[in-house]
Amino acid sequence: MKRIVSFLLLCCVAHGVFAQPAIDTTVRLIAQKENVIKAETVIKIENLGEKINSDLPELRPTISADGNLLFFICENHPANTKYRSVPNSQDIWVSFRDEQGNWSEARHLSYPLNTAQYNAVYWISPDNNRILIRGAFVQGSYAGKGVSMSDLQEDGRWSQPQALNIKNYLKYDRGRQSGATMAHSGQTLLLYMAPEEGSSFNDIFVSHLHKDGYWTEPKSLGKKINAPETDEMTPYLAADGETLYFSSNREGGLGDNDIWMAKRLDDSWTKWSDPVNLGSPINTPNWDAFFNMDAGGEYAYLTTSEEGYGESDIVRVKLLEREKPDPVVLVSGNVYNKKTGEPLSADLLYETLPDGTQVGNGISNPIDGSFKIVLPYNKNYGIRATAKHFFSISEYLKLDSLIKEGYVEIHKDLYLVPVEIGQTVRLNNVFFDFDKWSLRPESFVELDRVVKLLKENPAIEIELSAHTDSRGSDEYNFKLSDNRARSVMEYILSKGIDASRLRSQGYGETKHLTTDETEAGHQLNRRVEFTILKG
Numbered sequence: 001m002k003r004i005v006s007f008l009l010l011c012c013v014a015h016g017v018f019a020q021p022a023i024d025t026t027v028r029l030i031a032q033k034e035n036v037i038k039a040e041t042v043i044k045i046e047n048l049g050e051k052i053n054s055d056l057p058e059l060r061p062t063i064s065a066d067g068n069l070l071f072f073i074c075e076n077h078p079a080n081t082k083y084r085s086v087p088n089s090q091d092i093w094v095s096f097r098d099e100q101g102n103w104s105e106a107r108h109l110s111y112p113l114n115t116a117q118y119n120a121v122y123w124i125s126p127d128n129n130r131i132l133i134r135g136a137f138v139q140g141s142y143a144g145k146g147v148s149m150s151d152l153q154e155d156g157r158w159s160q161p162q163a164l165n166i167k168n169y170l171k172y173d174r175g176r177q178s179g180a181t182m183a184h185s186g187q188t189l190l191l192y193m194a195p196e197e198g199s200s201f202n203d204i205f206v207s208h209l210h211k212d213g214y215w216t217e218p219k220s221l222g223k224k225i226n227a228p229e230t231d232e233m234t235p236y237l238a239a240d241g242e243t244l245y246f247s248s249n250r251e252g253g254l255g256d257n258d259i260w261m262a263k264r265l266d267d268s269w270t271k272w273s274d275p276v277n278l279g280s281p282i283n284t285p286n287w288d289a290f291f292n293m294d295a296g297g298e299y300a301y302l303t304t305s306e307e308g309y310g311e312s313d314i315v316r317v318k319l320l321e322r323e324k325p326d327p328v329v330l331v332s333g334n335v336y337n338k339k340t341g342e343p344l345s346a347d348l349l350y351e352t353l354p355d356g357t358q359v360g361n362g363i364s365n366p367i368d369g370s371f372k373i374v375l376p377y378n379k380n381y382g383i384r385a386t387a388k389h390f391f392s393i394s395e396y397l398k399l400d401s402l403i404k405e406g407y408v409e410i411h412k413d414l415y416l417v418p419v420e421i422g423q424t425v426r427l428n429n430v431f432f433d434f435d436k437w438s439l440r441p442e443s444f445v446e447l448d449r450v451v452k453l454l455k456e457n458p459a460i461e462i463e464l465s466a467h468t469d470s471r472g473s474d475e476y477n478f479k480l481s482d483n484r485a486r487s488v489m490e491y492i493l494s495k496g497i498d499a500s501r502l503r504s505q506g507y508g509e510t511k512h513l514t515t516d517e518t519e520a521g522h523q524l525n526r527r528v529e530f531t532i533l534k535g
Helices: 441-456 474-494 519-525
Strands: 002-006 026-030 058-063 069-075 090-096 121-124 130-138 141-151 179-182 188-193 203-208 232-237 243-248 258-263 299-304 313-318 328-337 347-353 357-363 370-376 380-386 390-393 395-398 408-411 414-418 424-426 461-467 502-506 527-534
Touching: 058 121, 058 299, 058 313, 069 121, 121 179, 130 179, 179 232, 188 232, 203 232, 347 370, 347 441, 357 370, 370 380, 380 390, 380 414, 380 441, 390 424, 390 441, 441 474, 461 474, 474 502, 474 527
Parallel strands: 328 408, 328 414, 461 502
Antiparallel strands: 002 026, 026 408, 058 069, 069 090, 121 130, 130 141, 179 188, 188 203, 232 243, 243 258, 299 313, 328 370, 347 357, 347 380, 380 395, 390 414, 424 527, 461 527
């Protein structure tokens, strides 16, 4: 049962963490006490019904993070692109779930997602705006083995898929089968394939997105995951980025391939906990694979041949607590032009603070600017949208001190400010300790973006300003804000920006944005900004 709760991040006190933004206090929390299934509970598998399943084989379910979008394969359907010419033709079908939890009649997708090849969706980005599909495509034409990305377009159609550039990929994909999935961050790719020519024994590999846009050479997940002379395939990495589910025919299973679970122990991607068989009823004496989940981690979606409508059906099953990944935070919102209020299509990225390491990416919907990202607990994040000719107002989410109470959803809109004379940008991720004006280290990531803007636009001149709430005397507030504005300017000067392009000004409490009678109001009025004066 979902209920409204108060989600309080660490609030600033009088002139404390100076530029920390206000956080929405209304979020939806799925209460764990009502969703925990005890070990003695009998789990019942739920068939998704005849609007999705038929007397034909339905395979490879791929569910969105919010649990409302489902892609799957239907085999040998008369509507399939090459039904008459390709044996066991496999095409992509899609279904949507409404607010009452009902699935729509499955719909066959057209070109460019369904082609003359065997087709499949491997992954859906948390924002539902990108999908990873089977095969390497170049400008819509099939080019061979590999994986490709397709983006949702403004007309609601999917773009022509474009192959991911994975270093030495064909050196590893030489067996009978291959496939992939991606972490919710969009920066880690898991692949299953066999380097030995014609082999049916797959291993699971990892590849990471390089800053230059290519993907690193695949690396084996190690001996704990890839057992000798066994078939490891159809990996799924849970939203926590650590819990791996995969299919294997290793010893200890209930029959043919079973679903196993292991936890990643470090960032090498080669050290894992001992894989655990998920047992019955998730596993059967038959071939079990294609396991994946929504971000909440309550339900698993998979294929079964047990008592269904046809040869194989898409089902979901509620997980025991011991089988669930760690809970995560799902952040959703819209990207807007700060000047006009219009929604924008933009790239998104999120990074950990204070180190500024980019740990994920996304895109906003080209129609309404909507987005979703998934964030594990135990870290602090800066999130922002990026687009040409705009400067982003970043947001700060402090998750390192929160108790993992369960799967949480937060709404947080993002804004982009056009780079124009007279525009003012709030720098949310600039921080000071209480009653001080020396910059905290987590501020450097934000200020380096200002430095980058100035270096890329040498005609721009800006005013750096600082503001306080109304607590404290006028004289105190002017002095504090002026010193803080000067501290920000000195940092930017230290990065090689000419002093003639900068000026600093403290305004104390003279330019409030809202009433100063609440803590949220105090927080909004305490801020650091820059205004474009020339350029």
